[in-house]
Amino acid sequence: MAAQHINSLRTPVPLNTVDRDAFRDMCRSFAEKEIGTRWQQADAEKRFPRAFYQAAARTGLIGITASEDIGGAGLGSYEEAIAMEEMSKVNPNLAVAVLVQNVAGSILYEHGSAEHREIARRTIAGECLVAITITEPEAGNDIQNVQTRATREGDEWVLDGMKSFITLGGDADVLVTLAQTDSKLGRRGMxxxxxxxxxxxxxxxxxxxxxxxxxxxxxxxxxxxRVPESRRLDAGFAAIMAGFNRERIMVAARWLGHMQTALNWARDYAQTRRQFGRPIGANQSIAFALAQAHVDVEAARRLTYHAAERWDSGVPLRDVILDVSAAKLHSTQAVVRVTQTALHVGGGWGLTTELPVMRWALDALVAPVTVGSVEIQLRAIAKEMGLPVD
Ligand SMILES: Cc1cc2nc3c(=O)[nH]c(=O)nc-3n(C[C@H](O)[C@H](O)[C@H](O)COP(=O)(O)OP(=O)(O)OC[C@H]3O[C@@H](n4cnc5c(N)ncnc54)[C@H](O)[C@@H]3O)c2cc1C
Incomplete structure (x- = not known):
């Protein structure tokens, strides 16, 4: 089926279908081989392992939803979510590097010129690491307050300003950067x-x-x-930001994978760790906490894949926002609860570097904060419910 735009604010519907169980198995073995063996050393060295990005590209995990003419797999958000979940089960932070490539790349190939599509093609091929460069010290959730200025000088634009919290900003070859070209126009000038x-x-x-x-x-x-005029994307701010809803589904999948790992570990630990002559999991308080965590994980799974399926079905954006925000909200809150439960089950040992669980709980803390915080998702959901919230 040829790619078709359902409306101007949406990405194309998937081109291809795939055996999802086989795809998941492939993602799992990739994650075990390429993330499991790599992330701890990279963490100790405080540097991003570029070889991981190249391995992800070779395996076809960069550009999963991109069309085949630029090297993509032409698959759907559903498959992208599977990849994100499986990678995040091993380490959610190397997984996020893939997420960034897919989101920044899709801005370039969905909205850009032939020159932008060529950058996206190189990103998908593992030759050009990209970073999403939006947030500023005074513009966090309030993206419309971006102050970085782009001033036209002949065939070039001159950029001045500061960005903050740019994942891979120092590692990337290309920064997909939001700037204000005419402050009188507000968001229309971005x-x-x-x-x-x-x-x-x-x-x-x-x-x-x-x-x-x-x-x-x-x-x-x-x-x-200095940036050539040919590197400016023509598409307006609103059109591009609409695509960020797909990123929220991937964020939900990222934290789903992470919480599943924490829950599996806590369940096993509760069965093997003995106190007072029996497994700690024989105590109702521990068993019930884990049962509650199981429901959190399963709800995250259903909400995430439901949102991905709705996105891929090509319904207009306005009809999928509620599903996307619900998935993002639940997953990013649940991952904090589930990792805290795992930490509690780990007792004093959970707080040591001999077990991984404290690290998992720390990693989870970023989830409710980024890519539209809890409050931003709640506001989106309340609006979709018809509430007169501002
Ligand atoms: C690890 C990490 C990686 C990141 N990677 C990137 C990246 O690659 N590229 C990029 O551009 N950015 C990135 N960010 C930035 C991230 O998206 C911002 O941190 C996020 O948008 C929040 O902005 P802020 O930290 O300025 O918080 P603020 O916007 O100042 O928010 C502070 C608090 O106020 C609340 N709040 C704000 N507005 C409202 C409101 N209207 N109603 C109710 N509550 C509100 C928020 O929910 C939050 O609890 C990253 C951040 C982190 C921590």
Whole structure:
């Protein structure tokens, strides 16, 4: 079936179908081989392992939903969610590097010119790492307050401003950057630019976080960085931001994988760890906490894949927003609860570096904060319910 735009705010419906069980098995073995063996050393060295990105590209996990003419697999969000879940079961932070490539890449190939599509093709091929460069010190959830200025000079644009929290910002080759071209126009003046990160007028410095390692986040400063006009994306802010709803489904899948791993570990530990002559899981309080966590995980699974299926069905964006926000909201809250439960089940040992569970609980803390926080999702859901919330 040929790609078809259901409406201008939506991505194409999937081109291909796939045996989903076989696809999941393939993603699982990739994650065990390429993430399981790599993430701890990369974390200790505080650097992103580029070889992981290249391996993901070779395996076809970059550009899962992109069309085949630029090297994509032409699959749906459902398959992208499967990949995200399986990778995140091993480590959600290397998984997020793939997520960033898929989101930034899709901005380029869905909305860009032939030149942008060529960058996306190279990203999918493992030759051009990209970063989403939106957030600023004074523009977090309030993206419309972006202050980075783009000023036209002949055939070029000159960028000035500072971005913060840019995942892989110092590792990337191209920064897919949101800037204001005309502050009088507000959000209508905002445009994305595919900026060469190696421009000497760009400075990067790492922001040390407790989370997301080993996919570091950076401050990125543009000091009169120059970008050719041909690197400006024509599409308006609203059209591109609509696509970010798909990113929210992937975020839900990311935290689904992570919480499943934490729950599996806690269930096994509760069966084997003995106190007072019996497994700790024989105590109702522990068993019930794990039963509750199981329901959190299963609800996350259903909401995430339901949202992905709705997205892939091609219904208009307005008819899928509620599903997307519900999945994102639940998954990002549930992962905190489930990892806290696992931490509690681990007792004092859970707080040591000898067990992985404290690290999992720390990683989960970023979930409710990014890609539209809990409050932003609640507001979207309330609006869809017809409530007069501002
Ligand atoms: C590890 C990590 C990786 C990131 N990667 C990227 C990246 O690759 N690219 C990128 O561009 N950005 C990235 N970000 C930025 C991320 O998207 C922002 O941190 C996020 O948008 C929140 O912005 P903020 O931190 O400024 O919080 P703020 O927007 O200042 O929010 C602070 C608190 O106020 C609440 N709040 C804000 N507005 C409202 C409202 N209207 N109603 C109710 N409550 C509200 C929020 O929910 C939150 O609890 C990353 C962040 C982190 C921590």
């Amino acid at each position: 445009r994305f630019f595919a900026v060469d990160r190696h421009d000497p007028n760009i400075e990067v410095s790492q922001i040390e976080t407790y989370v997301n390692r080993p996919a570091p986040t950076y401050r990125v400063t543009f000091n009169k960085a």
